[in-house]
Amino acid sequence: MPQTLDAASVRIWCSRALEALGREREEIDAINVYPVADGDTGTNLYLTLESAAQAVEAVFAAHETGSSAPAAADAVRSMAHGALIGARGNSGTILAQLLRGMAERLCDGDHLAGALRRASALAREAVAHPVEGTILSVASAAAEAAESAPDDAARAAYEGARAALEATPGQLDVLSRAGVVDAGGRGLLAVLGALVEAVSGEAPVPPPLAHVRPGPEGLGAPAQPCADDGGPAFEVIYLLEAEDEAVARLRTRLDSLGDSLVVVGGDGLWNVHVHVDDAGAAVEAGVEAGRPYRIRITHFDLAAAPVREQVQRAVVVVVSGEGLAGLCAEAGATTVLARPGEPPVSGELVDAIRRAHAREVVLMPNSADLRHTAAAAAEQARTEGVRVALVPTRAAVQGIAALAVHEPDRRFDEDVVAMTAAAGATRYAEVTVAERQSWTTAGVCQEGDVLGLIDGDVAVIGTDLMTTATTVLDRMLAAGGELVTLVLGEGVADGDEVAAKLERHVRDTHLAVDTVLYRGGRGSTPLLIGVE
Incomplete structure (x- = not known):
């Protein structure tokens, strides 16, 4: 009988995929040389899956107090939506579209093989200029293999993807020169391995992680492209609320501005990713098409960017509302803006901690629901050498009270105690x-x-x-x-x-x-x- 997914399997899939990408994130980052050797593909895929997993957990949480269980359609639809709003980077955006394609067919009652075929087709449609030897090739091979063995579609897809991944250096010269497989494809293989475990209970044995040619730092040193390709300077990503017709015009406009264009989504909500030299023009094109938000602009040439002197202490705070964000920013805090129904994931909080560029950071989530997310972000930042203290504020007014007594010149522990006391007294x-x-x-x-x-x-x-x-x-x-x-x-x-x-x-x-x-x-x- 052809394989399909129920809600529990979707939940397990998300959880196992997040664990797998967490284990392999650094290795995937290290082999990232295409389309830009910016060493963040593993991190972007992890953050995309983290958002998907949180959306699925929210569906299950809504059923905890009753006797009912979520429908498979609700779970898989939430997974796709979570990935869409949290998609990062080129590969993360494509992964979100793959999940959307699967959700379309699974919600219509299709089996797993058909869902993988739709996912592959939809992902290719989203990329302005598909290139073989990338995550797209791996996804296509997975779909073809699944259709040849529908009764064991997940495992067949995994084996097909694994073979396609090993072939990517022969399809893309930049991979061959660097001695690596495609990083996005490697991440997709981890996601498909988690799918096998979710439907069968048995995790496949992953291929060796040593996909990097030994360098001066030894096996696992970040791969380097052979030459500077002179590509665009900026990566621009944003969510966009717009009609289909406006998005079609946007695709044409962005394609003329840069490359690596991926536009995914539908039903009025889109995730836009493009590499350009004129970041402002890319954002303006989004404004013309609809309402862009969660705009993220990254300069690829970090070495050319001015070096910001690290400060001793900073405060990072989550707020809902642009006025509150401005108020906290005036008080010297680095802010993370939370939109209604779209709480930030831990990766966004880690990014904010990095932006603060401080040796010591006080983190305030301003929501009881974000406490565990903030704790995960704090733990991640600590592994990067930042001293982070979590003040468990449960509302913005507690954060305001804590900021009012913040004194960066006093000892860190004393400052944290004073801020915690002020928040607790509010x-x-x-x-x-x-x-x-x-x-x-x-x-x-x-x-x-x-x-x-x-x-x-x-x-x-x-x-x-x-x-x-x-x-x-x-x-x-x-x-x-x-x-x-x-x-x-x-x-x-x-x-x-x-x-x-x-x-x-x-x-x-x-x-x-x-x-x-x-x-x-x-x-x-x-x-x-x-x-x-």
């Missing part, structure tokens, strides 16, 4: 709008109800923001307080009037309590409240 609340009917700790809420959450639990269910907010404030201040912090979101109707009324309510009802108001900006929750 009770936090959120006033938001219910998106659906659900059970809460305060009773049943209906879609459109205004919810007041205190320290993460629903405490008030109301019909309007002002009444709910004043009730929340009174409950929080009943236990005392000296300072109220209000963070007002951009979408609040009559925001100035609401802010004035709330400040007046605190002043008139709770004597000797000061109030400070900040604007959360676009993407922020309607109202955040902190009481110190």
Whole structure:
């Protein structure tokens, strides 16, 4: 019987693939010479899979309190979407499209061999100028092998991919000269090996990791291309909300600007990757097509970039809302902007720690849901020689309180203790709008109800923001307080009037309590409240 996948198998696949790429990331980075020898293919594939795995875990988490289990279609669709929004680099973007192709067919009830064939075809369509000897060749070979043995499609795909990977140096001169196989193809083989384990319970024996010609540093030293190919200076990646017709025009425009163009996605959301000399023009083309965000621009010639002097200490903070990001940046923090429904993955936090370019870093996730992600990022940064302390802030107002007492000139441990104490002494609340009917700790809420959450639990269910907010404030201040912090979101109707009324309510009802108001900006929750 032809193989297929259920939800549990998708979950196992994601988990095993992430583990495999974690083990092989550095080796894959070391053999990365095409299309650019920037040594990050393994890292990019890992970050792409990490985002996919988090999306799948979120689907399973939604079923933990009930008796139902997620459908296979929901799991595989989430895997593809997570990979799309978290895709990094050329190979990561192609991997996201491969997963999207598989999701299309698996959601329609197709078997695994058919899904792999669709994945290969869709990935080739996404690349402006497909080149043999790359991840595309490995994916095609995997699909062909799977179709020849549909009853054992996963293992057949793995063996076909393995043979194709070994052949890549004979297909691409730059690989032959460097003495390596294709890095993206090597990563895909790891992902397919995890697929075999997910459907059969037996992991295939991977090929030897020694795919690098011995160099002055010994086996495993990063491969170097034989000559500078004079390619574009920048890699530009962004997510894009746009219609199909606009994306078709965007492809033509970006293809004229540079190379290594890959545009993946659909249904209004796309991930765009291109190598160009004019990064601004590539971003402007995205603006013309729709709304680009999560824009990431990397200069390939790091040696030519000015060297930034390393500072002693920095703060990295996750925030929701552009206004909060600006506020924290003014306070000297490096910010990671979290969009609604799209929490940052650990790789993004590691990138932010690197951008801070400090010997010591205080990391604040500002969300209970991000604590484990932040802990993983901190551990990774420590392996790179950075001293990282995690202050487990659960809300942006706690992060603001911690930043207010941050003193980079004091001893690191003392600074961390002071910031942790300030955050812990700040009770936090959120006033938001219910998106659906659900059970809460305060009773049943209906879609459109205004919810007041205190320290993460629903405490008030109301019909309007002002009444709910004043009730929340009174409950929080009943236990005392000296300072109220209000963070007002951009979408609040009559925001100035609401802010004035709330400040007046605190002043008139709770004597000797000061109030400070900040604007959360676009993407922020309607109202955040902190009481110190």
